[in-house]
Amino acid sequence: MGSSLGGWPSYNPQNFSQVVPADPSAQPLNVIPATYIATHRTDPPPGQVITTDPKNILLRHFYQKSEEKLRPKRAAPDNLTPQNNGKQPRGPVADGGGQASGRS
Amino acid sequence: MAPSFFRTANLASRVFDRQFLSPRPGTAVNTVRQLYENLVPSYTIYDIDCPDYSFRKFTDDGKYLVAFSRNHQDLIVYRPIWPTFSCNDACDSNDLPPKAKKFDSFFKQLYSISLASSNEYICKDFFLYMECHQFGLFATSTAQSNDSTATEGAIHGVPSIEKITFYLVRLEDGVILDEKAFRNDFINLAHSIGAYLYEDLLCIVSLRYQTIHVLQIRDSGNLVEVRKIGAFCQEDDELFLHSHGQAARGVSFLPGIKQRLLSYIFRKTWNEESDQSLRVQHLKKKFYFHFQDYVDLIIWKGAYNMIVEQVQFLDRHHLFIKFGSVDGGVSRSTEQNLAFFAVYNMETTDIVSLYQNSSEELYSLFEYFYDHFHANPQNSSHGNFISSHSNNFHALDQLRAIKNKASSSSQFVKKMMASLPYTCQSQSPSPYFDLSLFRYDEKLISAIDRHRHCTEHPIKFISVNQPNVVKFKIKPAPAAHMACIVSTDGVLVGLTLEIILYTSKEMIKNIPASFRSNLPMHRMNSRY
Numbered sequence: 243m244g245s246s247l248g249g250w251p252s253y254n255p256q257n258f259s260q261v262v263p264a265d266p267s268a269q270p271l272n273v274i275p276a277t278y279i280a281t282h283r284t285d286p287p288p289g290q291v292i293t294t295d296p297k298n299i300l301l302r303h304f305y306q307k308s309e310e311k312l313r314p315k316r317a318a319p320d321n322l323t324p325q326n327n328g329k330q331p332r333g334p335v336a337d338g339g340g341q342a343s344g345r346s
Numbered sequence: 347m348a349p350s351f352f353r354t355a356n357l358a359s360r361v362f363d364r365q366f367l368s369p370r371p372g373t374a375v376n377t378v379r380q381l382y383e384n385l386v387p388s389y390t391i392y393d394i395d396c397p398d399y400s401f402r403k404f405t406d407d408g409k410y411l412v413a414f415s416r417n418h419q420d421l422i423v424y425r426p427i428w429p430t431f432s433c434n435d436a437c438d439s440n441d442l443p444p445k446a447k448k449f450d451s452f453f454k455q456l457y458s459i460s461l462a463s464s465n466e467y468i469c470k471d472f473f474l475y476m477e478c479h480q481f482g483l484f485a486t487s488t489a490q491s492n493d494s495t496a497t498e499g500a501i502h503g504v505p506s507i508e509k510i511t512f513y514l515v516r517l518e519d520g521v522i523l524d525e526k527a528f529r530n531d532f533i534n535l536a537h538s539i540g541a542y543l544y545e546d547l548l549c550i551v552s553l554r555y556q557t558i559h560v561l562q563i564r565d566s567g568n569l570v571e572v573r574k575i576g577a578f579c580q581e582d583d584e585l586f587l588h589s590h591g592q593a594a595r596g597v598s599f600l601p602g603i604k605q606r607l608l609s610y611i612f613r614k615t616w617n618e619e620s621d622q623s624l625r626v627q628h629l630k631k632k633f634y635f636h637f638q639d640y641v642d643l644i645i646w647k648g649a650y651n652m653i654v655e656q657v658q659f660l661d662r663h664h665l666f667i668k669f670g671s672v673d674g675g676v677s678r679s680t681e682q683n684l685a686f687f688a689v690y691n692m693e694t695t696d697i698v699s700l701y702q703n704s705s706e707e708l709y710s711l712f713e714y715f716y717d718h719f720h721a722n723p724q725n726s727s728h729g730n731f732i733s734s735h736s737n738n739f740h741a742l743d744q745l746r747a748i749k750n751k752a753s754s755s756s757q758f759v760k761k762m763m764a765s766l767p768y769t770c771q772s773q774s775p776s777p778y779f780d781l782s783l784f785r786y787d788e789k790l791i792s793a794i795d796r797h798r799h800c801t802e803h804p805i806k807f808i809s810v811n812q813p814n815v816v817k818f819k820i821k822p823a824p825a826a827h828m829a830c831i832v833s834t835d836g837v838l839v840g841l842t843l844e845i846i847l848y849t850s851k852e853m854i855k856n857i858p859a860s861f862r863s864n865l866p867m868h869r870m871n872s873r874y
Contacts, residue, residue: 296661297661298661298718298721299718300660300718301660301664301689301718303711304689304698304699304711305698307699307707308698308699311699312613
């Protein structure tokens, strides 16, 4: 366009409008990339503040593992009919009784 | 800096590169440490007349050399000073000036102070350094008496020492800032096991009274007790109990820390039974029925009957406590008997988790996150760069090799767990021990501050960057020679162009090697 830079690539809608496919028999590609539109609000919750966990990674692991152990095991469900999504619920947890492992 | 296989061996070239190549973000210290590949001990001076003291250790920042008098009563502190000289063309040993053969050229005595009085002795093995204020913590004790008369609160089987005193000394001028005494107590002072310094917090384990004392070192140098864990977990527990007249009624409460242990086991047992209606029954069967057993005997594989053996900080609020046996605590026996490890939150007074010493889960945390057992944010020098199996492939390979060769997995795990809790300041941060820079025989010498047999053969340090190239050797002197290792600070570098560059402390931070005192003196000199 008369630029002193001598016609270097620039954002110009005319660019590539005259492109002729090298292979004339090829089908023109009209693939429109699929776009994803969220069906829910993706805004962060109001007043959210993200901070760094002061616990170092070793301590985080200690807490995480102890939480796993102290969380009550999943109780046996009362009804065993399949859920709507077709998934089978887990079977009842084996009776721990006196076999509680002393090992952590 | 360039990848390792491009690292040039020429020091001048590396210094010039450093002028225009900045290190990757966060790797400034690693980059500086790499320069020690070029600055290695190259010379040994024997038969130096040293003062007749017991040289203990260099501080990690290289500013002080700590020594004790032979009678274990005085503390002598030196300032390492480095003589400089220059020479034309190639220097060899005959060109050393006479001053290079004098102890005083390398070390300047700052002061000698008396720490221990007549019947007390300085514990040579105990020394902790607080780098930010240049405070040193020392300990003196009277002789150990083996007849432990039962005192209230003391547990059986632990000997009693009439008086153990901790001294906080400002190393700059030798002023004793504060002291704290423990009477008729027993604290394991060997290798500083009984204490742990984290930032400005110091915890001291009283084995005899099963109490963890947490003290704060104030900027002024005062030692202030902030917490006492054992009989009571919270500061106001004692007040609460007294005010409610419980003590008067003669009802004895379980020591606070054991309360915590019990409640942890309680919660774990409670959660084992998922059915609500069965829970109470399960609890009755497992917990309450055996409650008295729990108190008196061994339950849960012995967790309850054990004593607090050693403690370390994991951060300002969490302690890592080893529950072991009385023998283990007093004499540090290497037998891997049953032991437990607990993570204790000092704020909430809860036990976060409890592991047996054969726990695979704890071992996996040990394998991946070992550095976090000794990380200390206040390390301004290279304390956070000590090689371990968690940050170095070679060390990890060695660990895995031992693991694969071990006949019993649980014995292997117990053996590894014997190194926990970490012993404060027990490893030298010297770049010469950095496994990414040098290889050496770890049976002969290593970063861990431990007595070793003096060997006849020279200890070779081989470069990792240039395999099979022996960078330097340390030749242990025969016992008759009195000498010590010196560290690098203000290293003299000579170029073949006859230009002497003096690399100041600012260019290369000093990392001293804390070798034992029966090794020969080295002068640092490197020529390219």
